[in-house]
Amino acid sequence: MSSNNMIEVKNVSKEFKKIIKEPGLKGSVKSLFHKKQEIVKAVDDISFTVEKGEILGFIGPNGAGKSTAIKMLTGILTPTSGDIMINGQVPYKNRKKYVKEIGVVFGQRTQLWWDLPLTETFTVLKEIYQIEDAAFKNRMDFLNQVLELEPFIKSPVRTLSLGQRMRADIAASMIHNPKVLFLDEPTIGLDVVVKDNIRKAITEINQNEKTTIILTTHDISDIELLCKRIVMIDKGKKVYDGALDKMKEKYGKMREIHINLKSIEDMNKLAFTEKFNLLEDDLEVKLEGKKATIKFNSSKAQVSDMLSYILATITVKDIAVSEADIEEIIRRLYKG
């Protein structure tokens, strides 16, 4: 194990047995006697490493296996095969010892005590993690300031709004100075302001303490703002591992031209495919009223050529060019 790696994941797979039940009462009765089982490979032979202090974005479409992977990394699930070494420990071996030095947020659940006021939740956590008084106070002050917990810190958790609860959950995951943070969709369902708060907290913790962070999200801005490196998985398999910039370079050749048309019929005069010899994947044309968006692969057709072709063929009210955003890149990756 290289001394700089906080997380090492080697050929890890996780299989689930799914019991197939035939529909209806007959199926229920039948399944009592002999169960038909199907094996689902939720995570399929994944390897990667994360350096100390790195923030890794873990992305992939719904059902890709992100949460399953996080559950293995946090010691909740035992891998079917493969090895995991985090902070010098095997997560599922000595769970109680291991989890002392990690923080976890599952955005769709809460680790807070539903009926306790938020302050008391933190006091409870202080006891569970045996945090010294002074360290605890410092930490609370910091979290209070970044995540703005003050307005609702006296309220029972069950009365918090989603955004308040999520901020509290993030704070709870950081209260004991964990060496590694696992955040599974920490911004799900939040408004821009709260998302911003949470990103700030993540960045500060990472910079101040060199906390290693793995984060899953469907919000690409999270990735763009927080992660230098991403691992993408699809159907349990790793499909990309590398710098975000490299991915943009590799897949980010798409450009968009937005046109405000004089007349909708004009669109029929444009024949990009023939003119530039484009494949189906290289071009996408959308028309909304008089607004046309032409998305194309700029390595096949130069932006300048496209523009001159359009301007030479039709008259336009307005025209603009933009770079396809990372979301678009990922969408294309998911498809491919």
Place this chain on the structure above:
Amino acid sequence: MFGKMRKVYGGFFRAGAQGAMAYRLNFMGFFIGESLYCFVMYFMWKAVFMASGESTFMGFTLVDMTMYVFLSNIVGFFTGTDSTRALAEEIRDGNIIMRMIKPVNVDLSLLANEVGNNVVYFAFIFAPVMLGVEIYRYCALGYVAFDIVSFLIFILSMILSYILSFYLNLIFGYLAFWLMNIWGFDILKGSIIKFFSGAMIPLAFFPGIVRDIFELLPFASMVYKPTMIYMGKISGVNILVALGEQIIWILVFYGIAKLLWHFAQKRLAVQGG
């Protein structure tokens, strides 16, 4: 070591207590229901005694029987934990992972929650009921029969019964790892405990060999034995035997629960994103 445990699990205890306080109205309803049940049982046994025309029945006077009805009910109430349902629900909806990401034992954290819950009930229900039982006994007998030593041993026995019942319930709860719906098992477990623990009929009323067997089963340790200790019907060295049996059953169920958890963790399939 003990102080550390108290600190670590104190939070779960407080959470349980606060939870119970938040739903105070629930236990008023519960209390009324249980009381009604006790009075129904009381009138039924009274009718039995009247019909038989005897003043004692299998060594029980009507006063004994009345005490038994109320005591066994309160013992059953306090030692019957909700952990089967609570645990099964956490397994089913996946919230058990929130316990697993903290440096605590899943069983002890659940126990601390439950004890916290029960302490609130205890304060609100136990004291009044015990006082009521003693006042009744005083009125019926004409003298104070309360014995502090029996009472303390009774409390100890009840605590053992509670732990025993907790681990038995935990075992049923763990079944949720294998069966996603344990509703039927939970009902079955409830009926078995109700019948074999002596909560419905004192085990002393069963004939010879049946009674001997019933008294050996773990369920007898859950309600029957603590109740009989309080009533002074188990005495002398037999008290030690009864407490010893409770401890043995605790160890057995604790062992089974640990084993099940060990297997469950290997094949744990937490549901939901």
